[in-house]
Amino acid sequence: MNLLHYGLQRSGTNFLETLIKQKYRVRLLNRNEDRSSPLQKHFRLYNDKDIIPEPQYRNNYIISGFEDFERLLGTTPDYYLIISKDPYSWFLSYNNWAKKCSWPNVSHHYIMEYNLFYKKWLEFSRQTEKIIFIRYLNLLQNANEELGFLESQIGLRKTFFAQFRSSTIDKVAQSGQFSNDRRNYYLSEKYLESYNKKDLQTINSLLDPEVISQLGYEKKKAI
Numbered sequence: 190m191n192l193l194h195y196g197l198q199r200s201g202t203n204f205l206e207t208l209i210k211q212k213y214r215v216r217l218l219n220r221n222e223d224r225s226s227p228l229q230k231h232f233r234l235y236n237d238k239d240i241i242p243e244p245q246y247r248n249n250y251i252i253s254g255f256e257d258f259e260r261l262l263g264t265t266p267d268y269y270l271i272i273s274k275d276p277y278s279w280f281l282s283y284n285n286w287a288k289k290c291s292w293p294n295v296s297h298h299y300i301m302e303y304n305l306f307y308k309k310w311l312e313f314s315r316q317t318e319k320i321i322f323i324r325y326l327n328l329l330q331n332a333n334e335e336l337g338f339l340e341s342q343i344g345l346r347k348t349f350f351a352q353f354r355s356s357t358i359d360k361v362a363q364s365g366q367f368s369n370d371r372r373n374y375y376l377s378e379k380y381l382e383s384y385n386k387k388d389l390q391t392i393n394s395l396l397d398p399e400v401i402s403q404l405g406y407e408k409k410k411a412i
Contacts, residue, residue, distance in 0.1 A: 190215050190345060191264070195230055196272040197306050199282035201325035202230050205272050208332060213345045218264050227261045234258070234313075235305035242302070243292050255316040267319070268343050271310045273404050274325040276303055276396055277389075278380040304397040311403050324405055329375055381409060 192215050196202040209215055220228040224245035233241050241247050252258045283299055314320040327335045393408050
């Protein structure tokens with residue numbers, strides 16, 4: 190099966206890719222040579238290109254509909270997997286990643302990019318049944334159950350060795366060692382402890398309620 194997967198940096202794209210590759214007979218068609226390419230897993234599909242924070246990912250594509258997007262690709266996957274992380278944990282990780290990589294300073298809040306990135310994919314999902322949304326948290330809670338759901342939904346076929354391989358991933362590209370403490374950090378929402386009241390209010394005021402609701406998240410009203 191041919192797949193393309195997408196997500197913002199620090200959303201679990203490498204984690205998902207590792208799980209999929211070790212369990213199933215798939216070919217991921219994403220390419221990383223050109224960071225501005227529609228085949229790059231962090232491709233910014235949204236129209237407001239001025240808020241793309243890292244120059245390598247800048248592109249000039251204004252894509253009105255899903256069919257237009259597919260024509261750009263030069264290849265047609267069977268499905269598109271779109272992974273997202275809880276916006277509160279994502280923002281902390283994304284902000285740290287931007288500092289680590291010395292990205293240029295931006296005049297907007299990164300949550301604006303979260304809104305636009307997933308809003309565009311949600312719009313496209315209403316034009317095709319080929320787009321599947323996956324939550325990083327679900328993979329952490331029970332990877333076998335989440336993959337089983339995905340398996341039945343799109344017809345993934347397991348590799349011969351899948352039965353001998355664990356769904357527990359301790360290390361993926363671009364991330365440190367993943368410990369039980371780190372997993373609990375997400376499952377118990379300990380990342381909320383990093384927010385003060387003002388910062389939490391700012392994020393809540395900026396989050397697009399329709400986007401997070403359709404992705405399966407809700408606003409956090411208290412730390």
